[in-house]
Amino acid sequence: MKRYRELIAERVFLLSALASSAITVAILVFMVFMGLPLLKQGGLYQLLLKPWAPFQGSFGIYPMIIGTGAISLLSLLFAFPLSLGCSFLIGSIAPPSVSKWFRRLIELMTGIPTVIYGFVGVFLLVPIVRELFGSGSGLCILTAALVLGIMITPTMTLFFCDSFDRIPKAYLDAADALGASPVQKLLYVILPAAKQGMINGVILSLGRAVGDTLIALMLAGNSVRVAESVLEPARTLTAHIALVIAADYESPEFRSIFACGVVLYLFTMAVTFLVRYLTFSKDQTV
Amino acid sequence: MRYRSLERLTIIFAWLTGLLLLSAVSLLLGYLFIKGYQSVNLTLIFGDASPLRAILLQERVFNGLFPAIVGTLILVLLSVFWAIPIGMATGIYLAEYASPRAKRVLDAFFDVLSGIPSIVIGLFGFAFAVFLHKHYSDRIGPCLLISSIALSFLVLPYIIRTTQASLEGIPRETRLTALALGATKFQNIFLVLIPRSLTGIMSGIILAIGRCAEDTAVIMLTGAVASTGLPRSLFAQYEALPFYIYYISSQYADRAELMQGYGASIILILLCAVLFSVAYGIRKGLTHFALYRP
Structure with missing residues (x-):
């Protein structure tokens, strides 16, 4: 009797684990399945590298890929130095009481809903950008990237702090024993030792920037043309999915958003496996 | 120098x-x-209706946030209700049963799942609703049920990871005592290990609730609408706070509506702050949870 209960419990846990991982696979399979007719129609080249012009029968998602790349990379450019400085502050430069308090604040900041960033961006930053550069509506790549940069900074800072925390205490003690100041410890001991973890943090933050929907949707202007400067509007893959709600489920417009979904999914997978690979290869060498 | x-x-x-x-x-x-x-006052939430009668569902609220708040609440409860059993069971399997190899493979799956953009999960939910609509019943479309299921996919990795991490954090002595006294593995898990790691699991669940409450991308594809009143059933569309904020930012007609958007934002942010503080109070140091944010 007892043995059966043990067995049943184990089976139930195993089944749950299999079901949860099946979800991961099911999402991809479903996307591919729904997007397949479009792929058969025009091929991969048509889909990925052609412009979006529904009235001419062209449903390429090239502009959205470029838009996503531009906005997320630019936001990373803003977020990286910010996060680097903040993690320095928490990691060693600020006195312990300040650093503890600051870290808690940053953890709290990761909880601010993205829609709030978007909302304040629309009413606060958009008019400023419009006045400052005097062109267009203020809804542009720059605005979206600025807000997105601020949004991912807390997460990226925590990634960096996390990789600082993983440094063996003996290294830090050795530096202290040699009379290093906090900033010397940071520059010559912590940073070199934490480099790998920090690279992981940047990659994961990029994944998060690419996956964000609301900020780009609300602030980037959603134009389907390929933008020529950061002051022009653009549309991201995520925003494209949110915007194309076609009534006709068989239409190529509707099918194309599944292509966006597949691209985003594969990108996520690439990010995850890259990070796992980097972590794994590091574990082997140490 | x-x-x-x-x-x-x-x-x-x-x-x-x-x-x-x-x-x-x-x-x-x-x-x-x-x-x-x-x-931010009672009119913002209940409009012209009387608060007491609105809460008792005797009076419909037309120009307040009450339906959106209730919608968000129901949505969150449903999603967590789906996600907790399967998430916890998976976490237990990973921490207690899985062989190192199985663990590596499963870990990869959940890392991918936690990284999938929420809009893609929303798209999956939407496509699934369409699929059901076409093949099974005309009555099923994007609705509360579909939204809550899609959201539960979104927060599943949180619950798995926090369960796994808090079980694995239990020291060896505690782990072995009951076994040495003749308890079976199952008894050990349920009577010793789970109670010991409850605080960690709870804070993970509360963070998952926060994540459900703030997510907009999933619900905008799976059935949230700007005005429909209180949800009538699981298969009905519903209002939700974050979607309302998004809607107002692009579609507001006058100053009053805009102010409602500000009010809704403040309520949402306070809600998230409260949830976060509770989670923090339960267990200090949330850095590693923040990292699992999907």
Whole structure:
């Protein structure tokens, strides 16, 4: 009797684990399945590298890929130095009481809903950008990237702090024993030792920037043309999915958003496996 | 000497960035609260209806946030209700049963799942609803049920990871005592290990709730609408706070509606702050949860 209960419990846990991982696979399979007719129609080249012009029968998602790349990379450019400085502050430069308090604040900041960033961006930053550069509506790549940069900074800072925390205490003690100041410890001991973890943090933050929907949707202007400067509007893959709600489920417009979904999914997978690979290869060498 | 100036520059740079981030965030929150604090009152939530009668469902609220708040609440409860059993069971399997190899493979799956953009999960939910609509019943479309299931996919990795992490954090002595006294593995898990790690699991669940409450991308594809009143059934469309905020930011007709948007933002942000503080109070140090944010 007892043995059966043990067995049943184990089976139930195993089944749950299999079901949860099946979800991961099911999402991809479903996307591919729904997007397949479009792929058969025009091929991969048509889909990925052609412009979006529904009235001419062209449903390429090239502009959205470029838009996503531009906005997320630019936001990373803003977020990286910010996060680097903040993690320095928490990691060693600020006195312990300040650093503890600051870290808690940053953890709290990761909880601010993205829609709030978007909302304040629309009413606060958009008019400023419009006045400052005097062109267009203020809804542009720059605005979206600025807000997105601020949004991912807390997460990226925590990634960096996390990789600082993983440094063996003996290294830090050795530096202290040699009379290093906090900033010397940071520059010559912590940073070199934490480099790998920090690279992981940047990659994961990029994944998060690419996956964000609301900020780009609300602030980037959603134009389907390929933008020529950061002051022009653009549309991201995520925003494209949110915007194309076609009534006709068989239409190529509707099918194309599944292509966006597949691209985003594969990108996520690439990010995850890259990070796992980097972590794994590091574990082997140490 | 050259090194000295590099060190000094680093210190200045760190403090400057810290100040910059702080001022950016206080600007964001300050702007929201200064512009919107006047609109936070009972009228914002209940409109012209009487609060008591609205809560008792005797009177419909037409121009307040009450339906959106209730919608968000139901949505969150449903999603967590789906996600907790399967998430916890998976976490237990990973921590207690899985062989190192199985663990590596499953870990990869959940890492991918936690990284999938929420809009893609929303799209999956939407496509699934369409699929059901076409093949099974005309009555099923994007609705509360589909939204809550899609959201539960979104927060599943949180619950799995926190369960796994808090079980694995239990020291060896505690782990072995009951076994040494003749308890079976199952008894050990349920009577010793789970109670011991309950605080960790709870804080993970509360963070999952926060994530459900704030997510907009999933629900905008799976059945949230701007105005429909209280949800009538699981198969009905519903209102939700974050979707309302998004809707107002692009479609507001007049100042009153805009002020409602500010009010809704303040309510949502307070809700998330409360949830976060509770989770924090339960277990100190949330850094590693924040990292699992999907």
